Amino acid sequence: MRPVEALIRILREEGVTRVFGNPGTTELPFLDALVDHPDIEYVLGVHEGSVVAMADGYARATGRPAFVSLHVAAGLANGLSGLLNASRSRTPLVVTAGQQDRRHLAQDPMLSGDLVGLARPAVKATFDVQHAQDLPVMVRRAFRLAVLPPAGPVFLSVPMDLLAEETEVTLFDAPVAPPPVATGVDAAAALLAGARHPAVVAGDGVGREGGVGSLVTIAEALGAAVYHQPMHDGLDFPMDHDLYAGVLPPVNAEIRAALAPYDVVLIAGCHAFMPHHYSPGPAIPPGTRVVQVDSDPTEIGRNFTVACGLTGALGPTLQRLAAALPDPSDAPEAQRRRCTLRQRHLEQRAAIDTAALKAYGRAPLDPLAAVHAVASGLPDDAVVLEEAITAGVLLRRVLRLARPRSLVHTLGGGLGFGIGAAVGTAMGDPTRPVVAVLGDGCSMFGLQGLWAAARHAVPVTFVVMxxxxxxxxxxxxxxxxxxxxRAGHYPGLDLGGLDFTVAAAFFGVEARRITHVDELVQLVSDAAHRSGPLLIDVPLLGHQQGARP
Structure with missing residues (x-):
């Protein structure tokens, strides 16, 4: 079996049916081989940033590693922002780039470069394939490493002449052993059950690893307030639940204030709280005891003292922890806490709904009214992809999503993720409507993704704030x-008037610019019935205008 045939055989065995890529000369042996394998679709993107974002969304929607083919040094460099996002978001990707022909690498030919050196800071692991017989071993190893906690992207540099060799190589199978359930569950359950004022922080590992249902059971057994981790990437607890208290802010001092009322806090699947703006002091209040659960052993006690740490497969460990806690019917104190929290959270949600509805009207819209209109119009079972920065913070206050995998975001900070990731999300699970809520600045970084949305007729509703x-x-x-x-002058922070309907038309995407909030509600509600992409341009009031409760 030739190296390129071995590569395709492994892709098929790993469940790969789509390759996300932007090709160049060094990838031609791979593209040529795909001609004989129509069961593997090549999903073309016109910029590597969009390509990696599409693969990221696709991997999250399918729950499997996505395969990415980038072009040599410059193409890899274009994709680095997306790889940084995938690393932060723990998205499993296997990424290849074609290296120049080894027979003249010593001459420093055009397009050659240190691919491994470029990729190393942005990915979990790198492989520099130099021998044909090593290719199957390294590709198989890359797929294993991509899903091993902490999951993330793995990169392989593959010389173009290596793929074209006639050398015979052999395959091997390496089944993945699932991580074990954590030990020490009974001690953690005893500590949590004895809490007078418990709280839960739901991290993104919960959503990634199928632990949402068990975490709900745990919270109900404890009567605990539940917070999403700061800037959470996905849905890790139902946002319409009685016990749901919202999102922790990405500042240690504010996290400390939010958690101050609680004597015991369960932190599940959360990467170090991810603070953004600096403040002195730790995130955990003095005297608060922490029970931490994670599949990544390096997370336990990483930034704060832990009274009880559990390392193991997150979904099964949370399930066992839920079973070890008292039944809610046998815990009257927990039931009283739940009733109190339910009333508090209903009042908070009613207050923000009232403020948003008061701001409804004609465009340009108040930001809170705009995101509330999107949330109100969402079809049942919609997936919301959010890359809207300030509008995104408001959006999370009005969303009432309940099903796992209903929210997609990235903690990586590499702008331009949203459009491509929405396309990949819809490809990964075409049974659910996808609504992407995007900032105008973020959209400018990833506009090339609209080409892929139009080319592949992906029914995503893009809402540009x-x-x-x-x-x-x-x-x-x-x-x-x-x-x-004080001067009222912000150098370099104004984009001016942008008409995204013109940009959409250039790429062949249907677009509407709304004039009233009711139009926005209706267009979003129609998302479930689309056969192709639609971009909605939503003019907003400017800085320091509009309601901000």
């Missing part, structure tokens, strides 16, 4: 009482 500025940076400067704030 168009305020013509980098609002989050202005808000941050305002929080510092900066010179820019």
């Amino acid at each position: 168009n305020n013509g500025e980098y609002r989050t940076l202005k808000d941050t400067l305002d929080g510092w009482d900066s010179r820019a704030t």
Whole structure:
């Protein structure tokens, strides 16, 4: 079996039916081989940033590693932002780039470069394939490493002449042993059951590893308030649940204040709280005891003291922990806490709904009214992809999503993720409507993804929150009482008037620019019935305008 045939055989055995790529000369041996394998679709993107984002969304929707083919050094460099996002979000990807022909690498030919050196800071592991017989071993190993906790992207540099060799190579099978259930569950259950004021922090590992249902059971048994981790990437607890208290802010001092009322906190599948803006001191209040559960052993006690740490497969471990706790009917104190929290959370949700509805009207829209309209119009079982920064913070306050995998975001900070990831999400699970809520600045970084949406007729509804500025940076400067704030002048933070319907038309995507909030509700509600992409341009009020409860 030739090297390229071995590669395709492994892809098929690993369940790969789509390759996300943007090709160049060094990938031609691979593309040529795909001609004889029509069961593997080559999903073309016109920029590597969009390609990696599509693969990221697809991997999350399918629950399997996605396969990415990038082009040599420059193409890999274009995809690095997406790889950083995938690393932060623990998305399993196997990524290859074709290296120049080894027979003249010493001459420093055009397109050659240090591919492994470029990729190393952005991925979990790298492989520099130099011998044909090593290719099957390294590709198989890459798929294993991509899913091993902590999951993430793995990169392989594959010389173009190696794939074209006539050398015979052999395959091997390496089944993955599932990680074990954690030990120490009974001690953790005893500590949690004895809490007078318990709380839960639901991290993104819960959603990734199928632990949402068990975490609900745990929270109900304890009568515990449940917070999403800061800037969470997915749905890790139902947002319409009585016990759901919202999202922790990405600042240690504010996390500490939010958790101060609780004596015991269960932190499940959460990567170190991910603070964004600096504040002195730890995130955990003094005297609060922490029970931490994670599939990644390096997370236990990483940034705070842990009274009880459990390392093991997150879904099964949470299931066993739920079974070890008292039945809610036998815990009257837990039931009283649940009733109190239910009333508090209903009042909070009613207050934000009231504020949003008061701001409804004609465009340009109040940001809170705009995100509330999107949330109100969402079809049943929709997946919301969010890359909207300031509008995204408001959106999470009005969303009432309940089903796992209903929210997609990235913690990586590499802008331009949203459009491509929405396309990949819809490809990965075509049974669910996808609504992408995007900032105008974020959209500018990833516009090339609209080409793929149109080319592949992916029925995604793209909602661009168009305020013509980098609002989050202005808000941050305002929080510092900066010179820019006092002068009312923010250098480099204004985008001006952007008409995204024109951009959509260029790529062949149908578009609408709304004039009233009711149009937005209706267009979003129609998302379940689309046969192709639609972009909705939503003009927003500018900086320091509109309701912000």
